[in-house]
Amino acid sequence: MSAVLPPPATAGMSQAEIDTPALLLDLDAFEANLETLDQTLQGRRVKVRPHAKSHKCARIALAQMARGAVGVCCQKVSEAEALVDGGVTNVMVSNEVVGESKLRRLARLARRAQVLVLADHPDNVRALEAAAVAEGSTLEVLVEVDVGASRCGVAPGEPAAELASLIAAQTRLRFGGIHAYQGGAQHLRTPAERETAITRAVALVRETVAAMRKRGLQPATITGAGTGTYPLEAGSGLYNEIQPGSYVFMDADYGRNLESDGRPVHTFRQSLFILATVMSRPTPTRAVVDVGLKAHSVDSGMPLVADVEGAKYLRASDEHGVIELPPGTDVPLGTKIRLIPGHCDPTVNLYDWLVCLRAGHVEDIWPISARGAFY
Amino acid sequence: MSAVLPPPATAGMSQAEIDTPALLLDLDAFEANLETLDQTLQGRRVKVRPHAKSHKCARIALAQMARGAVGVCCQKVSEAEALVDGGVTNVMVSNEVVGESKLRRLARLARRAQVLVLADHPDNVRALEAAAVAEGSTLEVLVEVDVGASRCGVAPGEPAAELASLIAAQTRLRFGGIHAYQGGAQHLRTPAERETAITRAVALVRETVAAMRKRGLQPATITGAGTGTYPLEAGSGLYNEIQPGSYVFMDADYGRNLESDGRPVHTFRQSLFILATVMSRPTPTRAVVDVGLKAHSVDSGMPLVADVEGAKYLRASDEHGVIELPPGTDVPLGTKIRLIPGHCDPTVNLYDWLVCLRAGHVEDIWPISARGAFY
Numbered sequence: 001m002s003a004v005l006p007p008p009a010t011a012g013m014s015q016a017e018i019d020t021p022a023l024l025l026d027l028d029a030f031e032a033n034l035e036t037l038d039q040t041l042q043g044r045r046v047k048v049r050p051h052a053k054s055h056k057c058a059r060i061a062l063a064q065m066a067r068g069a070v071g072v073c074c075q076k077v078s079e080a081e082a083l084v085d086g087g088v089t090n091v092m093v094s095n096e097v098v099g100e101s102k103l104r105r106l107a108r109l110a111r112r113a114q115v116l117v118l119a120d121h122p123d124n125v126r127a128l129e130a131a132a133v134a135e136g137s138t139l140e141v142l143v144e145v146d147v148g149a150s151r152c153g154v155a156p157g158e159p160a161a162e163l164a165s166l167i168a169a170q171t172r173l174r175f176g177g178i179h180a181y182q183g184g185a186q187h188l189r190t191p192a193e194r195e196t197a198i199t200r201a202v203a204l205v206r207e208t209v210a211a212m213r214k215r216g217l218q219p220a221t222i223t224g225a226g227t228g229t230y231p232l233e234a235g236s237g238l239y240n241e242i243q244p245g246s247y248v249f250m251d252a253d254y255g256r257n258l259e260s261d262g263r264p265v266h267t268f269r270q271s272l273f274i275l276a277t278v279m280s281r282p283t284p285t286r287a288v289v290d291v292g293l294k295a296h297s298v299d300s301g302m303p304l305v306a307d308v309e310g311a312k313y314l315r316a317s318d319e320h321g322v323i324e325l326p327p328g329t330d331v332p333l334g335t336k337i338r339l340i341p342g343h344c345d346p347t348v349n350l351y352d353w354l355v356c357l358r359a360g361h362v363e364d365i366w367p368i369s370a371r372g373a374f375y
Numbered sequence: 376m377s378a379v380l381p382p383p384a385t386a387g388m389s390q391a392e393i394d395t396p397a398l399l400l401d402l403d404a405f406e407a408n409l410e411t412l413d414q415t416l417q418g419r420r421v422k423v424r425p426h427a428k429s430h431k432c433a434r435i436a437l438a439q440m441a442r443g444a445v446g447v448c449c450q451k452v453s454e455a456e457a458l459v460d461g462g463v464t465n466v467m468v469s470n471e472v473v474g475e476s477k478l479r480r481l482a483r484l485a486r487r488a489q490v491l492v493l494a495d496h497p498d499n500v501r502a503l504e505a506a507a508v509a510e511g512s513t514l515e516v517l518v519e520v521d522v523g524a525s526r527c528g529v530a531p532g533e534p535a536a537e538l539a540s541l542i543a544a545q546t547r548l549r550f551g552g553i554h555a556y557q558g559g560a561q562h563l564r565t566p567a568e569r570e571t572a573i574t575r576a577v578a579l580v581r582e583t584v585a586a587m588r589k590r591g592l593q594p595a596t597i598t599g600a601g602t603g604t605y606p607l608e609a610g611s612g613l614y615n616e617i618q619p620g621s622y623v624f625m626d627a628d629y630g631r632n633l634e635s636d637g638r639p640v641h642t643f644r645q646s647l648f649i650l651a652t653v654m655s656r657p658t659p660t661r662a663v664v665d666v667g668l669k670a671h672s673v674d675s676g677m678p679l680v681a682d683v684e685g686a687k688y689l690r691a692s693d694e695h696g697v698i699e700l701p702p703g704t705d706v707p708l709g710t711k712i713r714l715i716p717g718h719c720d721p722t723v724n725l726y727d728w729l730v731c732l733r734a735g736h737v738e739d740i741w742p743i744s745a746r747g748a749f750y
Binding site: 004005008019020021053075076078095096097098099101102120121123124146150151152153154183277278279280281282286288290293294295297298299316317318319320322332333334343345346349350352372373374375 | 379380383394395396428450451453470471472473474476477495496498499521525526527528529558652653654655656657661663665668669670672673674691692693694695697707708709718720721724725727747748749750
């Protein structure tokens with residue numbers, strides 16, 4: 001059985017002493033990001049429920065709740081279990097849960113934490129009710145509405161209202177509101193594109209609220225939004241909860257989002273890095289590092305090289321990353337360099353530990369509580 | 376701390392009862408692949424040292440050795456440790472190992488198993504020697520030669536021979552031979568392209584052997600090759616060891632390699648699948664499954680849908696896969712469908728367990744011993 005690997009560092013170590021590959025958290029940048037989110041929401045009356053699928057770390061979830069988050073989101077039942085085991089008391093599985101064993105576990109979890117979940121199909125509503133009855137618990141269920149992401153969710157308006165009625169008619173389910181996440185809008189590059197997408201989403205939510213009210217149903221929570229668009233939902237006057245996740249870390253792909261002046265979005269700082277070791281220097285312009293496909297997810301492109309001016313991570317194989325160096329760059333064998341992940345969420349999922357640094361030294365090591373928790 | 380997840384199945388279960396996402400091994404296909412490799416090598420005088428980075432599973436490594444493999448390859452020290460813990464007695468880290476703590480662990484491992492490793496830099500040779508001296512063990516070291524992959528490795532010919540001399544001059548290192556893996560050739564689509572690449576690699580190895588012999592050094596082992604090209608290296612009259620890995624499983628990307636008649640290479644059967652659950656049916660032509668970026672590596676493209684005629688896995692987000700269905704396809708909520716991974720190696724690394732099936736039922740469950748072992 002694959003044991004959890006030992007941490008790559010101990011408290012007090014310098015960055016150069018950390019074993020690699022390692023996932024680093026710059027605590028100053030991380031704490032600044034928590035603060036910045038609050039600042040960008042000043043004057044808004046929205047609750048914050050950060051998405052824990054980005055960090056999968058109970059320590060971070062608790063830090064977010066200590067700053068006023070009402071709870072966290074996650075995507076899987078096993079992820080929710082790991083977070084509740086880590087002390088989180090309020091968790092929304094912002095996803096459909098299908099299959100009897102998962103549903104029973106979800107309903108069981110609702111006996112020791114506040115548990116919310118989505119539905120987009122009547123059969124699933126009835127299965128949620130059966131599980132809650134069997135476990136003697138209550139589940140709060142939100143209707144997932146497709147507001148443009150073309151993934152899960154019922155159609156806005158009447159179909160969503162009909163499903164809400166079915167939820168409200170169950171004995172062990174509580175109708176919680178509307179989940180309207182426009183995932184496709186998060187990485188649209190220009191502010192105009194993002195605004196167009198969210199304006200459309202808001203209109204569809206408004207139509208849905210009206211259809212529900214006609215049936216005498218009031219959606220208490222209207223939730224959605226991610227790091228790329230949350231100021232728009234927060235300013236809509238309709239959404240009353242937002243779910244940004246990546247803002248705590250940032251990544252290369254979010255770094256490609258632009259402000260209206262054409263510069264990269266600069267709201268949040270990069271706090272997450274991968275530490276790599278140079279394990280081969282075959283030519284003057286090539287360095288090979290020990291971070292490849294099994295230590296970094298390339299779904300949103302290659303990582304960026306943070307510490308070497310002009311260096312470019314060209315390609316990844318399973319356990320190698322090939323970096324092109326400007327001629328004359330002094331990067332000897334054994335050098336440790338930091339990479340900025342292309343996409344933080346699936347990269348974090350490859351690590352057991354988050355090595356927390358301040359002023360170049362290890363201050364703490366946090367377990368990634370829900371690493372690999374995909375059931 | 377992220378505990379290892381419980382297995383998604385127990386022996387005797389039918390496929391439909393397995394929790395998802397799950398990694399399935401079709402035992403009939405797997406065993407046929409082991410047999411086919413032997414058959415394709417009949418009459419060749421090459422040793423087989425399969426690459427365990429594909430499966431990371433001690434049970435599979437032992438099955439390969441029971442059929443005559445001399446040992447296995449892997450890419451990392453922690454991977455080697457996990458395999459030795461699982462009973463493997465001979466392991467080559469087919470990679471450079473850099474950094475004192477890793478080198479000490481490698482040298483320590485050589486006290487309880489036969490351990491081979493590569494080098495491509497004189498500083499690394501001296502560090503290997505120091506570690507072996509400190510641990511009182513002996514390491515067999517092969518020179519990695521770049522024969523066209525443009526990753527690690529010294530240049531062929533004299534530079535490789537010079538490094539071999541340095542290895543041979545150490546007290547605790549044994550010069551083991553030449554490692555000449557043409558990784559870039561494995562996925563060239565036509566037989567002519569693969570043959571051109573390997574013909575060139577063989578010429579460079581020949582030049583290197585000559586340079587070593589001039590210095591009085593005889594490379595005992597000349598090793599390399601993968602699933603895409605191994606018949607070429609095995610027939611070269613020069614390589615005396617081959618390292619195919621993916622042949623036990625196959626994947627969608629290897630499935631795109633062609634024979635000379637333009638048909639897909641049909642040497643090996645697909646034995647590895649991901650089991651997914653349909654968790655949303657938002658439209659008549661869209662199904663969403665619970666397998667996304669955290670349950671499948673998309674570096675070589677999206678997975679293929681094995682069980683639904685005409686279905687196409689369009690895109691992945693963290694925990695969702697969007698599948699397009701032909702109109703009228705009957706795939707209700709909760710249906711379990713099998714996917715063929717785009718790239719087996721980094722996908723296997725996302726799972727703790729391999730669920731072994733025969734005739735539609737679970738026969739055994741094997742731990743993926745070195746899952747996540749990247750130190």
